[in-house]
Amino acid sequence: xxxxxxxxxxxxxxxxxxxxxxxxxxxxxxxxxxxxxxxxxxxxxxxxxxxxxxxxxxxxxxxxxxxxxxxxxxxxxxxxxxxxxxxxxxxxxxxxxxxxxxxxxxxxxxxxxxxxxxxxxxxxxxxxxxxxxxxxxxxxxxxxxxxxxxxxxxxxxxxxxxxxxxxxxxxxxxxxxxxxxxxxxxxxxxxxxxxxxxxxxxxxxxxxxxxxxxxxxxxxxxxxxxxxxxxxxxxxxxxxxxxxxxxxxxxxxxxxxxxxxxxxxxxxxxxxxxxxxxxxxxxxxxxxxxxxxxxxxxxxxxxxxxxxxxxxxxxxxxxxxxxxxxxxxxxxxxxxxxxxxxx
Numbered sequence: 001x002x003x004x005x006x007x008x009x010x011x012x013x014x015x016x017x018x019x020x021x022x023x024x025x026x027x028x029x030x031x032x033x034x035x036x037x038x039x040x041x042x043x044x045x046x047x048x049x050x051x052x053x054x055x056x057x058x059x060x061x062x063x064x065x066x067x068x069x070x071x072x073x074x075x076x077x078x079x080x081x082x083x084x085x086x087x088x089x090x091x092x093x094x095x096x097x098x099x100x101x102x103x104x105x106x107x108x109x110x111x112x113x114x115x116x117x118x119x120x121x122x123x124x125x126x127x128x129x130x131x132x133x134x135x136x137x138x139x140x141x142x143x144x145x146x147x148x149x150x151x152x153x154x155x156x157x158x159x160x161x162x163x164x165x166x167x168x169x170x171x172x173x174x175x176x177x178x179x180x181x182x183x184x185x186x187x188x189x190x191x192x193x194x195x196x197x198x199x200x201x202x203x204x205x206x207x208x209x210x211x212x213x214x215x216x217x218x219x220x221x222x223x224x225x226x227x228x229x230x231x232x233x234x235x236x237x238x239x240x241x242x243x244x245x246x247x248x249x250x251x252x253x254x255x256x257x258x259x260x261x262x263x264x265x266x267x268x269x270x271x272x273x274x275x276x277x278x279x280x281x282x283x284x285x286x287x288x289x290x291x292x293x294x295x296x297x298x299x300x301x302x303x304x305x306x307x308x309x310x311x312x313x314x315x316x317x318x319x320x321x322x323x324x325x326x327x328x329x330x331x332x333x334x335x336x337x338x339x340x341x342x343x
Contacts, residue, residue, distance in 0.1 A: 002189045005121050008072025008093030012221040013189030017249040019047040019222040022234040028058035035068045042071050044235040050074040059086035066091035081107045088120050096123040112160035121162040124151045128169030141177035163188045168195035172210045183219045192220035203227040204237050253279035257290040264292035266310030306339045
């Protein structure tokens, strides 16, 4: 069990729910664009959002941005510890740094003291592509783990223990190995993700394997799916990963559908897509099946609350494994929605 760390109004670690994170890709100095993106993330179900603070203008804008939302805002800082101070003063709920690039130890000491007084945690973010040269002789996973622990030791030396850690790589296997090593050596909460995962399809697969494997191991207290895409898609992807492994905290509608075959006489893909869209509007737990044929559609959907099994001209709507209606194929979507609504 990891320690608990409070990030604004969200607590991670110690058995708390797994928090979903994302990061804005607007210019933080563009206040209106950043606020709009944060609101879209909040509506999608994001728990914690991160904003990059690369300059003084971004740090100044952060005060207005933080005041615009009840989501905890994490300031992403590199190189300049003064930007971390400015972000803390602007109301950031957490500071993400790599202590190794903040400067000499006196600056790290000053920052640790400053944030400790204000009860603002630090995420130590180690990335496989930016390790110190002294780790070049080590296997990547071990190098990331050792780098993180070195940074932890530096903060602990100065009395700072409000720490979250990440050890990310674009390589899925090394990411998994690094987190497994780290989880054996410390009890700080772990921010889990595969960095630079790529565009949507590729990034989703890599993230599902990496994040999903670790969560199934019981490793991970907060997650971010890194995609070269709209950040809102990161939130949806994270929630789907949590749902797939039974770790989603809340009611949700799940849609299962068959891959289709020569027996299929209905547009399974089209119907399932529309049912997925409809399912996102529901505030209840329900499992819905869209199956291409009646030969084994109902049997294959065992465990589903409601569904459709397609036929040549007519299809059957079923609930709890029993047929409740036979409907013309052009009425499938309307009748299936009706059946869903009555649950």
